[in-house]
Amino acid sequence: MSTDSGTAPVVALANCSKQYPGVLALQNAEFELRAGEVRALLGKNGAGKSTMIRLLTGAELPDSGTVTIGGAPLVEGPSRRAAEAYERGVRVVYQELSLVMEMSVAENLFLGRWPRRSGVIQQSEMTAAAEVALSRLGVNLAPNRTVASLSPAERQLVEIARVLIGHPKVVILDEPTSSLADAEAKLVLSAVQRIAAEGIAVIYVSHRMAEIRQIADSVTVMRDGRIVETVPIEGADTREIVRLMLGTEAAERAAIMPPPRGTPVLEVRNIALAPKLSDVSFTLHRGEVLGIAGLLGSGRTELLETIMGHRPRDAGTIRHDGRNLSGSSYRAMVRRGFGFTPESRKDAGIVPMLGVDENTVATDFGAVGRWGILSPRRIADATRRVVDRLHVKTARTDTPIGTLSGGNQQKVVIGRWVHAGSDVLLLDEPTRGVDVEAKAQIYDIIRELAAEGRAVIFVSSEIEELPLVCDRVLVLRGGRLVEELTAPGIDPDGLLAACLAA
Amino acid sequence: MTATPTQLRPTRRIALGQHMNELSLLAGIVVLYLVFASTANGFLGLYNQVNILRDAATIGIAAWAMTLIIISGEIDVSTGPMVAFISVVLAYMLQWGWPTVPSMALALVVGGALGGLAGVLRAHFDVPSFVATLGLWSVLRGASLFFTDALPVSIGRNDVVDALDRSVLGLPPAVLIMLVLFLVFWFVSKRTAFGRSIYAVGGNPQAAFLSGINVRRIRITVFVLGGLMAALSGVLLLSRLGSGNATAASGLEFDVIAAVVVGGTALSGGRGSMVGTLLGVLVITLIGNGLILLGINPFVQQVVRGVIIVAAVLANIYAIKRSQGRRG
Numbered sequence: 085m086s087t088d089s090g091t092a093p094v095v096a097l098a099n100c101s102k103q104y105p106g107v108l109a110l111q112n113a114e115f116e117l118r119a120g121e122v123r124a125l126l127g128k129n130g131a132g133k134s135t136m137i138r139l140l141t142g143a144e145l146p147d148s149g150t151v152t153i154g155g156a157p158l159v160e161g162p163s164r165r166a167a168e169a170y171e172r173g174v175r176v177v178y179q180e181l182s183l184v185m186e187m188s189v190a191e192n193l194f195l196g197r198w199p200r201r202s203g204v205i206q207q208s209e210m211t212a213a214a215e216v217a218l219s220r221l222g223v224n225l226a227p228n229r230t231v232a233s234l235s236p237a238e239r240q241l242v243e244i245a246r247v248l249i250g251h252p253k254v255v256i257l258d259e260p261t262s263s264l265a266d267a268e269a270k271l272v273l274s275a276v277q278r279i280a281a282e283g284i285a286v287i288y289v290s291h292r293m294a295e296i297r298q299i300a301d302s303v304t305v306m307r308d309g310r311i312v313e314t315v316p317i318e319g320a321d322t323r324e325i326v327r328l329m330l331g332t333e334a335a336e337r338a339a340i341m342p343p344p345r346g347t348p349v350l351e352v353r354n355i356a357l358a359p360k361l362s363d364v365s366f367t368l369h370r371g372e373v374l375g376i377a378g379l380l381g382s383g384r385t386e387l388l389e390t391i392m393g394h395r396p397r398d399a400g401t402i403r404h405d406g407r408n409l410s411g412s413s414y415r416a417m418v419r420r421g422f423g424f425t426p427e428s429r430k431d432a433g434i435v436p437m438l439g440v441d442e443n444t445v446a447t448d449f450g451a452v453g454r455w456g457i458l459s460p461r462r463i464a465d466a467t468r469r470v471v472d473r474l475h476v477k478t479a480r481t482d483t484p485i486g487t488l489s490g491g492n493q494q495k496v497v498i499g500r501w502v503h504a505g506s507d508v509l510l511l512d513e514p515t516r517g518v519d520v521e522a523k524a525q526i527y528d529i530i531r532e533l534a535a536e537g538r539a540v541i542f543v544s545s546e547i548e549e550l551p552l553v554c555d556r557v558l559v560l561r562g563g564r565l566v567e568e569l570t571a572p573g574i575d576p577d578g579l580l581a582a583c584l585a586a
Numbered sequence: 587m588t589a590t591p592t593q594l595r596p597t598r599r600i601a602l603g604q605h606m607n608e609l610s611l612l613a614g615i616v617v618l619y620l621v622f623a624s625t626a627n628g629f630l631g632l633y634n635q636v637n638i639l640r641d642a643a644t645i646g647i648a649a650w651a652m653t654l655i656i657i658s659g660e661i662d663v664s665t666g667p668m669v670a671f672i673s674v675v676l677a678y679m680l681q682w683g684w685p686t687v688p689s690m691a692l693a694l695v696v697g698g699a700l701g702g703l704a705g706v707l708r709a710h711f712d713v714p715s716f717v718a719t720l721g722l723w724s725v726l727r728g729a730s731l732f733f734t735d736a737l738p739v740s741i742g743r744n745d746v747v748d749a750l751d752r753s754v755l756g757l758p759p760a761v762l763i764m765l766v767l768f769l770v771f772w773f774v775s776k777r778t779a780f781g782r783s784i785y786a787v788g789g790n791p792q793a794a795f796l797s798g799i800n801v802r803r804i805r806i807t808v809f810v811l812g813g814l815m816a817a818l819s820g821v822l823l824l825s826r827l828g829s830g831n832a833t834a835a836s837g838l839e840f841d842v843i844a845a846v847v848v849g850g851t852a853l854s855g856g857r858g859s860m861v862g863t864l865l866g867v868l869v870i871t872l873i874g875n876g877l878i879l880l881g882i883n884p885f886v887q888q889v890v891r892g893v894i895i896v897a898a899v900l901a902n903i904y905a906i907k908r909s910q911g912r913r914g
Contacts, residue, residue: 438789
């Protein structure tokens with residue numbers, strides 16, 4: 085892990101800028117990394133981390149500036165650039181695993197480049213090479229096991245071992261531990277340390293400060309497309325890093341003044357779901373917007389899904405209006421007046437080919453018909469009410485929802501629970517992938533729904549938006565609630581620091 | 587379209603785009619009529635036209651339910667053996683002297699239950715519907731052949747059964763039943779919570795579940811309907827042949843699936859229409875009828891049919907893509 089400042093950098097960005105339609109994704113970026121160095125890259129969503137990674141891998145060309153890898157600038161055009169960067173030794177391990185589940189570890193390591201002789205794969209040669217590759221990471225895995233039989237951490241290690249095979253110079257790891265429990269993450273961390281010890285430069289994207297302190301030499305903080313600062317990890321204060329990440333953005337919206345607390349609607353006690361959640365307890369009140377903050381992998385989605393009965397819990401009780409709900413199915417929860425909007429709108433939120441109307445009334449067909457026979461007029465009326473109420477921009481009520489913008493789709497996904505008359509709303513990342521204007525509208529909608537006496541749980545990984553919407557925020561870290569902040573005392577800095585910890 | 591007043595254009599165009607599938611199928615049917623009318627002797631005769639409708643009923647009744655199954659993202663390949671099995675079961679019940687109408691009702695219930703079995707395997711045990719119904723296909727065909735030794739099971743004279751094959755207003759009852767059921771299925775698919783839930787489940791099962799739709803019940807019900815409609819075809823087959831026949835309706839499932847797919851229903855689920863299937867059934871029936879009238883070698887008929895089916899679907903996909911491209 086020694087940093088030899090005498091040698092030339094392996095990777096350098098010089099005055100790089102990149103413009104996307106409507107947004108300056110990267111602005112005059114200067115970045116250098118030396119062999120064997122581990123650099124943590126920090127920044128909230130949209131800060132420019134992905135853009136920078138895409139420039140390094142040759143997936144994008146900078147509008148201006150040069151990308152230098154291994155002492156020479158990348159010169160190729162868009163079609164050949166990624167291959168050029170690859171040849172120079174840039175490798176990325178992405179969040180989404182790209183392994184073939186039913187194939188062996190060895191086959192995955194050499195996927196598509198299996199050692200072969202006249203088309204026949206040389207099994208023993210491949211196994212031996214796989215063992216060498218894995219031992220470089222200090223991993224003891226039988227190369228003939230299928231990936232499906234591995235733990236999430238082991239799969240991540242296979243993914244890392246795969247990029248090491250071609251003797252890379254730079255390895256970029258994009259939140260490799262976000263889906264891992266702490267104990268599992270240690271395996272990945274020690275692998276990263278071994279890579280660096282071999283003289284490979286590592287860019288480590290993560291938000292877990294404890295990990296960063298363990299393995300990184302220094303931290304580069306990005307904000308709004310700029311590299312704000314690079315600080316050595318020793319002596320860096322978490323609060324200071326948070327300040328660099330958030331900058332001095334003033335909250336443009338009036339702070340929430342919480343109304344007097346209503347009666348308890350939902351009481352969650354000692355919920356556990358190994359290994360994601362342990363001992364989670366809180367109470368949600370009528371008319372309240374309760375935020376849940378936490379990093380990717382902190383157990384946010386699991387918590388909501390457990391409450392909704394979508395995941396069976398290991399322990400704990402849930403009471404709604406004083407009644408114990410044990411083992412209620414998802415549909416039973418819906419009938420009790422719970423509404424849930426999923427994190428991934430496209431995969432689980434909308435039926436893209438159906439109209440806005442049918443996506444809205446699907447939660448309660450009974451309200452728009454009788455004996456299962458639907459009334460087109462009542463469907464149109466009910467949809468019109470939701471569309472007006474939530475300011476959904478759509479030409480007609482039967483426009484296929486897949487053609488709407490993300491923000492308008494999200495409003496419909498929330499609106500279907502307004503149609504169903506739900507009084508407890510569990511919203512998982514309702515503003516993800518939504519433009520700024522729609523975000524503000526969604527905040528207003530959530531406040532209105534709460535003002536009408538509904539209770540709302542608002543999960544978000546965008547720390548800054550929680551103070552704008554929530555009466556109270558709980559911080560989830562490593563599957564536990566670690567902190568509670570109440571408006572008007574919710575400040576983004578404190579929240580982010582609590583999420584990062586250490 | 588150039589003659590249309592300008593202000594009407596946009597709505598017209600969208601309406602056209604939405605019905606591109608049906609329009610291109612109608613055009614295909616017109617072409618088939620023109621070709622066969624000019625080449626095949628007696629194609630346009632009343633006798634042959636009634637025959638076409640009768641053949642259409644055999645495919646159509648099963649195709650209505652198959653449309654719902656495919657829209658829900660599933661498939662049912664057990665149709666042919668189911669038709670034959672039910673005709674055999676009913677023939678035995680009548681041979682034993684059981685009262686006719688209750689026996690028919692029981693035969694329908696058996697069909698629905700067998701279909702429901704496939705549905706339960708899919709919905710509760712995650713057996714892919716292709717596998718579940720393939721198993722059913724083999725079991726039903728095998729059982730029918732075993733019990734009958736592949737010989738027809740004659741039912742003798744039976745007034746109720748004979749009545750089912752006597753023309754009403756010049757049309758065989760099977761044709762009328764097909765048309766009435768078409769209206770029922772059209773209404774169910776368009777205007778009922780059950781029908782719209784099928785589209786939601788086929789379009790995105792996860793989103794449908796999270797909206798509170800009972801995905802399992804929908805999946806089981808479409809297979810019950812599949813079994814029920816195949817059983818009804820079995821009853822009509824018995825009335826037409828006067829005997830239960832273990833070897834009948836061989837390959838019917840492929841005609842039915844072909845009709846649904848030619849009708850524009852997506853095998854991936856979530857998209858399709860009853861009107862499309864109606865036209866698809868006509869296309870498949872017309873091809874079969876015309877090729878027989880032309881006296882083409884039966885083996886070559888199969889080749890020609892296969893080519894026409896793929897060509898029809900290809901042309902349809904192309905027409906829809908073009909109309910969408912123009913809109914976008």
